Each structure stands twice: as C-alpha cells, then as structure tokens.
Amino acid sequence: MEEKYFPERVEEKWQQFWERNKSFKAEKVADKEKYYLLEMFPYPSGRIHMGHVRNYSIGDVIARFKRMKGLNVVHPMGWDAFGMPAENAAIQHKSHPAKWTYENIDYMRGQLKKMGFSYDWDRELATCNVEYYRWEQLIFLQMLEKGLAYKKVSSVNWCPKCETVLANEQVEDGCCWRCDTVVEQKELEQWSFRITDYAEELLEYTHKLPGWPERVLTMQRNWIGRSTGCEIDFAVENDKGSIKVFTTRQDTLFGATFMSLAPEHPMALQLTTAENRAAVTAFMDKVKKTDRIKRTAEDFEKEGVFTGSYCLNPVNGRRMPIYLANFVLTDYGTGAVMAVPTHDQRDFEFARKYGIAMEVVIQPEGEALKPTAMTEAYTAEGIMVNSGRFDGLSSNIAKERIADFLEQEGLGKKTVNFRLRDWGISRQRYWGNPIPVIYCDQCGTVPVPAKDLPVVLPMDATFTGEGGNPLAKVESFVKTTCPICGKDARRETDTMDTFVESSWYFLRYCCPDFADGPLDKEKAEYWMSVDQYIGGIEHAVMHLLYARFFTKVLRDLGYCNIDEPFTNLLTQGMVIKDGAKMSKSKGNVVDPNALIEKYGADTARLFSLFAAPPEKDLDWSDQGVDGSFRFLNRVWKLVYECLPLLSSAASLDIESLTGEGKALRRQVHKTIRKVTDDIEDRFHFNTAIAAVMELVNALQAFEPKNLPANAPVLKEAIEAVILLLAPFVPHFAEELWEGLGHEKSLIEAGWPVFDPAAAVDEELLVVVQVNGKLRGKVTVAAGASDEEVKGAALADDRIRQVIEGMTVKKVVYVPGKLVNIVAG
Ligand code: ANZ
Ligand code: ZN
Numbered sequence: 020m021e022e023k024y025f026p027e028r029v030e031e032k033w034q035q036f037w038e039r040n041k042s043f044k045a046e047k048v049a050d051k052e053k054y055y056l057l058e059m060f061p062y063p064s065g066r067i068h069m070g071h072v073r074n075y076s077i078g079d080v081i082a083r084f085k086r087m088k089g090l091n092v093v094h095p096m097g098w099d100a101f102g103m104p105a106e107n108a109a110i111q112h113k114s115h116p117a118k119w120t121y122e123n124i125d126y127m128r129g130q131l132k133k134m135g136f137s138y139d140w141d142r143e144l145a146t147c148n149v150e151y152y153r154w155e156q157l158i159f160l161q162m163l164e165k166g167l168a169y170k171k172v173s174s175v176n177w178c179p180k181c182e183t184v185l186a187n188e189q190v191e192d193g194c195c196w197r198c199d200t201v202v203e204q205k206e207l208e209q210w211s212f213r214i215t216d217y218a219e220e221l222l223e224y225t226h227k228l229p230g231w232p233e234r235v236l237t238m239q240r241n242w243i244g245r246s247t248g249c250e251i252d253f254a255v256e257n258d259k260g261s262i263k264v265f266t267t268r269q270d271t272l273f274g275a276t277f278m279s280l281a282p283e284h285p286m287a288l289q290l291t292t293a294e295n296r297a298a299v300t301a302f303m304d305k306v307k308k309t310d311r312i313k314r315t316a317e318d319f320e321k322e323g324v325f326t327g328s329y330c331l332n333p334v335n336g337r338r339m340p341i342y343l344a345n346f347v348l349t350d351y352g353t354g355a356v357m358a359v360p361t362h363d364q365r366d367f368e369f370a371r372k373y374g375i376a377m378e379v380v381i382q383p384e385g386e387a388l389k390p391t392a393m394t395e396a397y398t399a400e401g402i403m404v405n406s407g408r409f410d411g412l413s414s415n416i417a418k419e420r421i422a423d424f425l426e427q428e429g430l431g432k433k434t435v436n437f438r439l440r441d442w443g444i445s446r447q448r449y450w451g452n453p454i455p456v457i458y459c460d461q462c463g464t465v466p467v468p469a470k471d472l473p474v475v476l477p478m479d480a481t482f483t484g485e486g487g488n489p490l491a492k493v494e495s496f497v498k499t500t501c502p503i504c505g506k507d508a509r510r511e512t513d514t515m516d517t518f519v520e521s522s523w524y525f526l527r528y529c530c531p532d533f534a535d536g537p538l539d540k541e542k543a544e545y546w547m548s549v550d551q552y553i554g555g556i557e558h559a560v561m562h563l564l565y566a567r568f569f570t571k572v573l574r575d576l577g578y579c580n581i582d583e584p585f586t587n588l589l590t591q592g593m594v595i596k597d598g599a600k601m602s603k604s605k606g607n608v609v610d611p612n613a614l615i616e617k618y619g620a621d622t623a624r625l626f627s628l629f630a631a632p633p634e635k636d637l638d639w640s641d642q643g644v645d646g647s648f649r650f651l652n653r654v655w656k657l658v659y660e661c662l663p664l665l666s667s668a669a670s671l672d673i674e675s676l677t678g679e680g681k682a683l684r685r686q687v688h689k690t691i692r693k694v695t696d697d698i699e700d701r702f703h704f705n706t707a708i709a710a711v712m713e714l715v716n717a718l719q720a721f722e723p724k725n726l727p728a729n730a731p732v733l734k735e736a737i738e739a740v741i742l743l744l745a746p747f748v749p750h751f752a753e754e755l756w757e758g759l760g761h762e763k764s765l766i767e768a769g770w771p772v773f774d775p776a777a778a779v780d781e782e783l784l785v786v787v788q789v790n791g792k793l794r795g796k797v798t799v800a801a802g803a804s805d806e807e808v809k810g811a812a813l814a815d816d817r818i819r820q821v822i823e824g825m826t827v828k829k830v831v832y833v834p835g836k837l838v839n840i841v842a843g
Pocket of ligand 2: 504
C-alpha cells in the first residue's frame with residue numbers, strides 16, 4: 020500500500036480486477052436469496068450527468084451492501100436507445116441515428132465503468148438492437164391477436180416541430196415535453212394499446228404496493244381516475260333520439276336545466292336546426308384548434324353555442340336546451356353532460372353567460388340558496404329540495420337512492436368511468452421499433468407472420484429534417500408483398516413509442532441472450548420482481564404505469580407469472596446548483612468527468628451520497644466535494660500509520676481488553692448497527708457516512724495506539740471502517756483491505772457482524788427517589804451489583820442533603836431503572 024492516496028491508480032486497478040474476475044456476474048444460486056436491484060436505464064444522449072452519477076451511486080450502494088449481506092444480487096445496466104434525439108442529431112450532423120447512438124453508448128459505458136458501478140455487464144442490452152426489438156414485435160403481434168393492440172382514428176396531440184404524435188403524458192402545459200413547441204390537435208390513424216382493459220387492476224394494485232412512495236401511487240390513482248356514477252338517458256324532443264350522459268352527481272338530476280355536448284359529439288349536427296347551423300359550425304372549427312389540456316383548465320373561458328333543440332329531464336319533464344360547450348370532451352364518459360348550474364361551477368359560469376335557468380336542489384343545512392343571489396355553484400353535500408320524493412334526504416343518501424330509482428325505472432344505470440385513455444403508440448419517426456404490419460389493397464391490414472420477424476429497420480434512410488417520417492421514404496422497406504395473397508403491398512411505417520421498450524427491459528435483463536422468445540420463463544420468474552427500483556419522480560406516471568401494464572400483459576400472454584414489476588420504488592431528488600436544477604440551458608452543470616479527473620470516482624460517489632438523503636434534492640457544493648476527498652485522505656493516512664502495529668496484532672481476546680479498548684469496541688459496534696440500519700431501512704446514506712466519520716475521528720483520537728495490547732481491537736475497528744465504507748467508495752476500500760494483508764478481495768468479504776454485547780453501554784443512569792419522589796440521578800457501572808448501586812445512591816451529594824436527619828428504613832432497587840429510598 021502506498022503512503023499517499025492516488026485515486027486514479029487505485030480506481031483503475033480495481034476496475035480491471037472486477038472486470039477480469041467478472042466479480043458482479045449474476046447467476047441463479049439455489050440456496051441464496053435473490054435480490055434484483057435496478058436503476059432506470061439511461062437514454063444514450065452523449066455523456067452521463069450528475070443526475071446519473073447520483074442515481075447510480077445510490078443503486079450501487081444498495082447492490083454492494085446486499086451482496087455483502089450474502090444475497091444473490093443482480094444489478095444490470097443497458098440503454099434506452101431508440102428515440103428522437105438520435106434522429107435530430109443525425110439531421111444536424113448528416114450522419115445516422117445508429118452511429119450516433121452506438122458511439123454514445125460506447126462513450127457512456129466507459130464513463131459508468133470509471134465510476135466503478137457493480138453492474139453485471141454480461142446482461143447489457145440496447146433497445147435499438149434487433150435482438151431486443153424483434154421480441155417486442157412478437158409481443159405486439161400477440162397483443163394484436165388478443166385485441167390488446169388495435170388501430171383507430173383519433174384526435175391526437177401533434178408536435179409540428181418533431182412531426183410526431185405525443186401521448187397525453189408527453190404534453191406538458193400544452194407543449195411538447197421534448198422540444199417545448201405548442202402542441203396541436205390532429206386526426207390520425209393510430210395504433211393503440213388497450214391499457215384501459217387493465218385500468219381496474221392497475222388501480223387495485225396501487226393499494227398493494229407498500230414499498231412505493233405514497234406520492235407516486237396517488238399520481239397513478241389520479242391518472243387512472245376512476246369515477247363511479249350513472250349513465251342517464253335524456254329523450255330529445257320531436258323523436259330525435261336520446262342523449263346519454265355520464266354523471267357522478269345523479270343527486271343533482273332534478274336541477275339539470277340544460278344539456279352540454281362535446282362539439283365533436285356525433286349527434287351535434289343532426290340536433291342543430293337550420294338557423295343555428297352557421298354559428299354551430301363556426302364554433303366547432305374554433306374548438307378544433309384548441310388543445311385538450313387548455314379546454315379542461317379551470318380558468319379557461321367557458322363558451323358554447325345553442326343547437327336549437329331541446330331534450331327532456333327524465334324525472335321532472337323539464338325542457339332542457341341543448342348546447343355545445345368547449346369544456347365538454349368527446350372522449351370522456353359519453354361526451355355529454357347534464358348541466359346543473361347551481362351545483363357545478365362550470366355549468367354555473369356557462370348558465371350565467373347565456374342566461375339559462377337555474378334551480379337549487381341541494382341546500383346547505385339551515386340556509387336557503389336562491390339562484391339569483393348565488394355567486395358561485397354550491398358543490399358540497401346538503402339536504403335535497405325540489406326533488407320530488409327525494410326531498411329532505413341528505414344528498415349523500417339521495418345519490419344512492421336516485422341511482423337505484425333510475426335502474427328500476429329503466430332510465431339509466433350505474434357505471435364506472437376511467438380517466439385513463441388507451442395508449443397511442445404510433446410515432447411517425449424512423450428511429451424506433453417498426454410496427455410489424457402490412458397493408459394490402461385486397462386483404463387489408465395484415466400482421467407480419469411471426470416467422471417473418473424481425474422487421475428490420477433499414478439502414479439506408481436519409482435524414483433531411485423535412486417532410487415527416489424518413490422511414491416512409493425508404494422504398495425497399497415500404498414495398499413488400501402481402502403474406503396472404505402475395506400481391507404488392509406496403510409496410511406500416513409508423514414505429515412504436517419508445518416507452519414500449521422501457522416497459523419490459525427489466526424482464527429481458529433476466530435472460531438477455533435468450534434466443535427462443537422474449538423471455539426465458541424460468542429465469543424471469545427467478546429474478547423478478549425487481550426488489551428495488553430507483554429513478555426520477557418525472558416517471559411517476561408514464562413509464563411506471565406502462566411498465567406495470569406491460570408486465571400484466573406479458574403475464575396474461577403466459578410469459579412470466581408476475582403481477583407487478585417493482586416491489587420497492589425509490590424516487591431520488593434532483594441535483595441542484597445555484598438554486599436551480601443542473602441543466603445545460605441554465606449553464607450550471609458539473610461534468611462528472613472533470614470531477615473524476617480531479618478527485619476520483621470514489622469522492623464523486625461519496626459526495627453525492629453524503630450531501631443529502633436520496634429522496635431529497637441535492638445541493639451541489641464544491642466545498643462538500645473537497646470535504647469528501649479530505650475525509651478519504653484522512654482514512655488513508657490513519658490506516659497507513661497503523662499498518663506496522665496491525666500486522667503484528669494478536670487475535671482479539673475480548674476478556675483482556677483495556678478500558679480504552681472496550682470503549683473503542685463499543686463505538687465500533689454501535690457504528691456497525693447504525694450504518695446497517697441506515698442503509699437497510701431507510702437508505703439514509705448521509706447519516707450512515709456521518710457515523711463512520713465519527714468513528715474515524717475516535718480512531719484518530721485513540722491515544723494508546725502503539726500499545727500492542729490494543730492492536731487487536733484497533734484492527735477490528737479499522738477493518739470495520741473499511742467494510743462499512745466499501746459500498747460507498749469501493750475502490751478505496753478494496754485497496755486498503757488489500758493493504759491490511761487480506762488475500763481475498765472485498766467482493767468475498769461479508770458485511771461486518773454487529774455484536775450486541777460489545778455495544779452495551781458501560782454505564783447506567785439510575786433514577787433515585789426518596790419516599791417515591793424523584794430526587795436525583797446517579798451513574799453506575801453497567802455491571803455493578805445491587806449493593807453497589809444502592810451505595811452509590813446513598814452516597815450521592817444531593818440525596819445526602821435530602822435525607823439528612825432522617826433514618827433510612829429501606830432501600831429498593833429496580834435493576835437498571837431506579838432506586839427508592841424509604842426514610843423518615
Ligand atoms: C352532472 C353534475 C352535477 C356533475 C354536478 C358534476 C357536478 P369526474 O369526477 O371527473 O368523473 N362530465 C362528464 N362527462 C364529461 C365530459 N365528457 N367532459 C366534461 N365533463 C364531463 O367528473 C364527472 C362529472 O364531469 C360528471 O358529473 C359531469 O358533470 C362531468 F353538480 O354531471 B356531472
Ligand atoms: Zn393481400
């Protein structure tokens with residue numbers, strides 16, 4: 020071992036060692052408990068950033084810790100490699116997305132290796148590799164067969180800059196989540212996955228995932244958005260059919276004074292009378308140009324237009340004018356709303372604006388609302404009025420009763436509605452997984468036969484940035500023959516949303532080389548579920564919901580009998596510098612490379628783990644980094660200085676410990692317990708590291724260092740420091756471990772074992788009472804006899820004052836707790 024700490028030498032040496040020995044290769048072991056640790060895989064954007072360093076350092080501590088605790092750990096890494104940036108880069112550099120992507124992967128792999136993360140690199144996968152996406156195509160075909168994949172014309176979010184469709188989840192504040200361009204609405208034929216078939220189960224299991232942050236579960240529940248209510252039919256006057264509405268407030272039915280339809284409602288035009296036609300079509304055009312998110316925003320101006328037709332309230336026969344309204348969406352519920360202006364705020368604003376009648380049907384207790392005097396809708400519960408036989412009931416109960424009544428009378432039925440929409444997966448992009456479908460003039464839409472898979476993404480596309488999807492212009496790809504009739508046919512040129520790849524990569528990691536299908540069932544079921552998943556909160560809905568859905572689909576296709584992919588989820592905070600998230604646009608990024616060069620990977624790891632608990636934001640501090648580096652140097656120096664003494668240390672004999680030795684050993688074992696608990700239960704790495712730092716301080720202050728009698732306990736202490744630091748700063752720890760003369764690497768070392776006896780406090784604090792009243796406290800040796808404790812209590816200065824002049828009649832000792840002196 021060298022006298023000074025040279026991170027570069029140490030890190031290179033141990034990285035090579037781990038690689039040569041395949042130290043982190045994971046294989047099924049019969050008698051070991053498995054542990055699947057996974058961090059969200061990165062997009063190969065070019066280089067890793069501090070967010071990656073933090074995310075992967077957190078994961079690596081857990082992986083190494085669990086390994087030291089004797090679990091059979093699998094810790095894979097790979098690349099979420101399809102997606103738009105590659106295509107944009109290709110346009111910019113007149114290159115190819117594949118070249119850009121694979122070069123980035125090579126570079127970033129090198130960076131991750133330099134960080135010393137304990138990945139099983141034999142499991143590495145890139146989703147743009149045909150050996151990965153071919154299986155996704157097969158899954159697609161099977162979903163198609165089961166009706167879980169289908170094509171429909173739908174109004175989609177369209178980013179004019181990216182020239183592609185965006186899922187609702189990819190629209191942020193009305194803008195594209197990648198490029199910030201304002202999103203438009205467009206009618207397109209789209210492939211979709213029927214995630215709504217799984218809505219109920221996805222929701223149900225949010226109550227069976229105790230290892231997930233409540234915040235994420237709540238976001239998923241809201242996204243799924245289950246509402247219970249009724250569908251009710253309203254007959255249109257003059258036998259013009261009927262309109263079905265969905266309501267969660269059937270208790271307000273008697274107060275419905277008008278009807279609001281989505282402008283896209285299929286009956287909208289047929290209900291429009293001649294004199295209203297011009298106004299109605301103008302309104303329809305206007306709404307078409309507004310995106311869905313704006314339309315549903317609370318503060319968006321409510322607007323509408325009268326169709327000229329009326330329908331009838333089924334319970335009281337009231338004539339209700341039928342309007343089209345901009346805030347009614349076509350793809351929620353039935354696209355029609357029974358409007359109750361007195362009890363719904365949007366309807367209230369709408370009715371005021373167009374002078375529509377209002378009637379109160381729910382009163383707050385002890386108050387009489389008057390429509391003319393109301394300044395806003397009354398949306399709370401209350402007592403039913405103007406509602407016939409339901410008057411006087413509480414609105415809560417009326418909700419049930421009216422639902423029952425509607426069903427009995429055949430006027431409506433109870434239903435459940437979800438906010439969740441099917442997942443549109445078509446993207447008009449080249450750098451994605453080709454959807455394996457062929458269009459034939461004669462046979463229609465024909466799935467590519469499984470035996471003809473994979474549909475390989477052709478390499479000879481050109482990237483100009485103009486005119487939409489480059490794949491559609493590769494004639495050799497588009498032109499094909501129909502698998503049914505053999506005539507000329509065309510291939511689908513849409514590719515899949517890249518969220519499809521990330522929806523099952525964690526399953527494929529279990530068997531990355533399996534050549535007979537997407538999953539080797541036995542292996543997948545051995546490793547799954549992921550015991551600990553770690554990633555950013557920004558994936559709370561999209562990725563984490565899709566991955567759950569896909570896991571269930573693969574289960575139902577018979578691939579892997581697993582209900583949920585991720586048992587425990589940790590969402591780490593952001594890396595902040597100068598008050599803002601580190602980002603290129605803010606110009607406040609710290610490049611991990613520079614950090615590694617200056618201090619080494621171990622310091623980078625240590626700082627990012629020490630500066631904040633994982634789920635909190637981490638405030639970057641150059642002094643903090645420096646402090647971490649200095650700490651490592653201190654430990655190094657300490658170990659180096661103790662080497663001569665330690666090399667001749669006898670084996671530890673607890674019986675013959677000196678007083679200082681005992682005290683040191685107590686701190687060692689208390690530290691072992693704290694670090695173990697902090698890592699295991701709460702991932703509080705910062706407090707774990709702080710505890711090791713304190714132990715190091717104690718060791719530096721440990722005076723009788725050179726006394727051979729203390730060598731064994733010193734050795735135990737120093738080894739504990741190294742072992743406890745191993746998950747955090749693995750290269751550093753390996754080097755010191757070897758320096759101490761260990762022949763086997765730390766990979767084979769176990770986690771230090773906590774000895775409860777050693778941690779027992781040497782002294783006890785005993786409460787002293789006189790005649791049942793608290794009078795003082797005395798400190799005694801933990802092993803003191805009852806008589807010694809009683810004596811100490813009686814000898815205490817304060818107690819002596821209290822009992823002065825009295826006769827002590829009896830002294831009672833409750834061991835470890837209190838002494839009661841009876842005196843008079
Ligand atoms: C009458 C009513 C009275 C309503 C009242 C609310 C309050 P959630 O909870 O989100 O499911 N609604 C139904 N379909 C709609 C659509 N396509 N576009 C816009 N709004 C729609 O909300 C259900 C409520 O949202 C329904 O209950 C309906 O308005 C409205 F005092 O019906 B309600
Ligand atoms: Zn055909």
